[in-house]
Amino acid sequence: xxxxxxxxxxxxxxxxxxxxxxxxxxxxxxxxxxxxxxxxxxxxxxxxxxxxxxxxxxxxxxxxxxxxxxxxxxxxxxxxxxxxxxxxxxxxxxxxxxxxxxxxxxxxxxxxxxxxxxxxxxxxxxxxxxxxxxxxxxxxxxxxxxxxxxxxxxxxxxxxxxxxxxxxxxxxxxxxxxxxxxxxxxxxxxxxxxxxxxxxxxxxxxxxxxxxxxxxxxxxxxxxxxxxxxxxxxxxxxxxxxxxxxxxxxxxxxxxxxxxxxxxxxxxxxxxxxxxxxxxxxxxxxxxxxxxxxxxxxxxxxxxxxxxxxxxxxxxxxxxxxxxxxxxxxxxxxxxxxxxxxxxxxxxxxxxxxxxxxxxxxxxxxxxxxxxxxxxxxxxxxxxxxxxxxxxxxxxxxxxxxxxxxxxxxxxxxxxxxxxxxxxxxxxxxxxxxxxxxxxxxxxxxxxxxxxxxxxxxxxxxxxxxxxxxxxxxxxx
Numbered sequence: 348x349x350x351x352x353x354x355x356x357x358x359x360x361x362x363x364x365x366x367x368x369x370x371x372x373x374x375x376x377x378x379x380x381x382x383x384x385x386x387x388x389x390x391x392x393x394x395x396x397x398x399x400x401x402x403x404x405x406x407x408x409x410x411x412x413x414x415x416x417x418x419x420x421x422x423x424x425x426x427x428x429x430x431x432x433x434x435x436x437x438x439x440x441x442x443x444x445x446x447x448x449x450x451x452x453x454x455x456x457x458x459x460x461x462x463x464x465x466x467x468x469x470x471x472x473x474x475x476x477x478x479x480x481x482x483x484x485x486x487x488x489x490x491x492x493x494x495x496x497x498x499x500x501x502x503x504x505x506x507x508x509x510x511x512x513x514x515x516x517x518x519x520x521x522x523x524x525x526x527x528x529x530x531x532x533x534x535x536x537x538x539x540x541x542x543x544x545x546x547x548x549x550x551x552x553x554x555x556x557x558x559x560x561x562x563x564x565x566x567x568x569x570x571x572x573x574x575x576x577x578x579x580x581x582x583x584x585x586x587x588x589x590x591x592x593x594x595x596x597x598x599x600x601x602x603x604x605x606x607x608x609x610x611x612x613x614x615x616x617x618x619x620x621x622x623x624x625x626x627x628x629x630x631x632x633x634x635x636x637x638x639x640x641x642x643x644x645x646x647x648x649x650x651x652x653x654x655x656x657x658x659x660x661x662x663x664x665x666x667x668x669x670x671x672x673x674x675x676x677x678x679x680x681x682x683x684x685x686x687x688x689x690x691x692x693x694x695x696x697x698x699x700x701x702x703x704x705x706x707x708x709x710x711x712x713x714x715x716x717x718x719x720x721x722x723x724x725x726x727x728x729x730x731x732x733x734x735x736x737x738x739x740x741x742x743x744x745x746x747x748x749x750x751x752x753x754x755x756x757x758x759x760x761x762x763x764x765x766x767x768x769x770x771x772x773x774x775x776x777x778x779x780x781x782x783x784x785x786x787x788x789x790x791x792x793x794x795x796x797x798x799x800x801x802x803x804x805x806x807x808x809x810x811x812x813x814x815x816x817x818x819x820x821x822x823x824x
Contacts, residue, residue, distance in 0.1 A: 349661050350437075353721055357436025357660045361390070361472035362416055363465035363506075364653075365458060365479055366409030368394070368402055368445035370588040372641065374418040374432075375410075375441060388417060390472055392443040393464060395457040405449035407591025411645055412480045413441050414586030415653035416660070422641040432584045432642055435657020435717070436664070442472050447481070449592045455483075455494050462497040466504045475663040477501055478656040479510040479538075480649035482530025485567040495535040507663075507671040508538040509656045511648040512574040513562030516542075516709075517701055526563045526708055529573045534566035536732040539659075539675050540573045543580025543651040544714060552683070555579075556690040557709055559701040561648055564708035565736045572707060572734050572747065575675070576682050578658075578715040580651030587643045658717045665721060676727035681720045682713030708736075729753055 349355045369375070371389040378385040392402035404410040418434035444461035447453040458481075465477050479498070489495040498508045513530030533540035542561040547554045558581050564573035655678065662674050669677075686705035693700045703709060734747040 349435075349717060349721060352718075353661075353665060355436075355661045355664050355721070357417060357439030357657070357664055359440075359473060360436065360476070360660045360663050361440045361442050361468075361474040362436075362656055362660060363442040363444055363461075363468075363474050363477045364409055364413050364416070365444045365446055365461045365465070365477060366404075366412055366481065367406035367447035367449075367451060368392075368404035368588075369409045369413045369441055369443035370404040372410060372414075372586050372588065373422050374414055374420060374434075374586050374641070376419065376421070377438065378419070378421060388439070389413075389441045389443050391468065392445070393461075394445045395461050395464075396445055396448045396453060397457075399448075402443055402445050404445075404588040405590075405592055406447060406451050407588045407593035407643075408447065408451060408480070408645075408649065409443070409445070410588035410591070411583075411585045411643065412478060412649065412653045413443075414642075415583060415650060416478065416657045417441055418586050430584075434585070435654060436660035439657070439660050440472060442468060442474055451592075459493060459497040462501050465506065466501050469504060469506060474506055476656050476659050477506055477508045478653050479508065479532065480652045482511050482513045482533055482648075485529070485531045485534050488568045489531070489535045489566070489571070490569075492531060492535075494532045498532045498535055499537050502537045502671050505671065507659050507674050508532075509652050509659065510535075510538045510540050511652045512540050512542040514543075514560045514647050514649075516557075516561045516563055516703070517559055525559075527565060527567055528562040529564050529566045529571075530562060533562075533573060534569065534571060536569075536571045536735075537671075539655060539678065540575045540711070540733070541580075541648060541652045541655045542574040542577040542710065543646070543648045544577045545581040546579050548582065552714065555714070556687070556692075557703045557705065558646070558648075559692045559703055561651075561709070564711075570736045572711070572736050574709075574711040575733055576655060576679055576712055576715055577710045578651040578654040580648055580654070581646040582644050583646065583650040583654075584642050584644045585650075587641055589640065593643075655715055658715060658720060661717065662720060669726075672729070672731040673727045676731040677723055677725060678715065678720050679712035679731070680725065681716050681723050682711075683716045683719075684713045686710060686714070 369389055369392070371387040375388050376385050377388050394400050394402045414434055416434050417436055417439040418432060419437045420431040420433035423430065423432040442465065444464060446457040446461050462477065465474055468474055498510070501508050510533040511530065512533050513528055515528035515530070516525040518525055518528055529540065532538060543558040544555050545558050547556070557577065561577070561580070562574070565571060566573050658678060659674050662677065663669055689702055689704045691700055691702045730753045732753055734753070737746050737748045
């Protein structure tokens with residue numbers, strides 16, 4: 348639609364995909380049919396995984412992410428396909444910075460080095476966006492975390508950083524009903540942190556609901572309001588890296604159908620590791636008897652993140668003078684605020700039912716609306732760092748602390764009730780935190796569950812020195 352209505356397709360904009368590598372599959376090529384000329388839009392590749400120089404995607408995650416951003420749909424066009432699978436910005440360039448190995452594992456130091464490389468390559472490849480579809484548990488304030496410091500350096504260099512919220516929204520081990528589970532570096536207030544929505548496999552948005560696995564705020568230690576926005580992330584079809592290791596896990600990953608045959612959905616609860624430097628994402632797919640070697644279907648906040656990255660690319664193409672803060676603020680302000688009061692989903696494997704409430708810590712400023720963002724001309728004149736949530740035990744209310752140097756609340760255009768919606772506020776300033784809205788059937792101790800540091804955030808005894816980070820395989824229908 349952006350290409351048809353605005354003439355935008357991401358041309359000339361570079362996106363650094365810091366992930367498991369990007370294999371330059373056909374959908375990531377430019378092609379001029381009239382004279383049959385073509386070339387790869389993966390314009391730069393570098394490996395940061397120790398012990399190898401290979402920049403290809405041996406795991407399968409990074410190529411899928413790149414396709415959501417910039418897939419051209421060449422291999423899903425024609426009579427054999429019921430749909431053409433294009434990325435949000437199908438002519439953008441990809442800068443491939445590989446930090447995860449064939450098992451989806453890597454280190455903080457590799458990720459930081461890749462971010463620093465993206466900064467150094469910014470002018471060469473016009474890198475305006477960094478996509479981080481990974482995350483790990485938060486064990487310290489973002490002000491002390493080297494990974495968060497790296498993403499802030501990119502932001503201050505003029506590069507928009509988009510990060511996954513995480514896939515721990517179902518976690519209730521501490522009785523928090525999934526709250527306080529945002530992953531790093533998505534806990535940093537500068538970046539755009541993205542949660543995942545389910546589209547119900549329909550073209551309309553009215554039946555879309557939050558994915559129950561999508562991590563919820565506020566952030567550990569700092570109480571930053573996250574996620575910033577939510578976007579489609581469940582059962583997303585995108586490019587497949589040949590011989591990807593993910594294909595070796597048949598109960599979790601399957602190739603996407605290319606005919607009208609009936610599909611069978613398979614879901615997995617996946618696995619997790621409790622390392623301090625463990626990066627996670629959530630994946631699931633659909634299999635049929637008619638398969639394609641070009642596409643597969645995955646789920647998770649890892650998939651929602653590149654949808655927002657692609658949207659940001661279109662805004663930068665539309666107005667190259669925009670800053671990261673202006674893009675973040677506009678995407679959040681124009682996001683749809685129309686949600687049900689709650690939704691439920693039952694895991695078909697465990698039989699457990701999960702109920703989600705559409706408060707500020709679950710959906711942030713709302714559901715990404717690319718058309719609305721492209722139609723909007725408001726320019727934020729200050730920083731768009733995410734606010735901090737402050738709980739007042741006397742009034743039993745949660746308010747937003749924005750500071751004097753940020754855009755939120757500076758005037759009617761950027762009033763907090765405009766950006767986050769009136770349905771999650773009382774009088775436009777305090778989060779509507781009543782038990783029927785946020786906590787459902789939780790006890791009256793719900794406040795202390797989230798705001799009691801010993802319960803939600805754990806203790807230093809939980810920290811480890813491991814630097815491993817890996818991908819979590821899982822998802823839901």
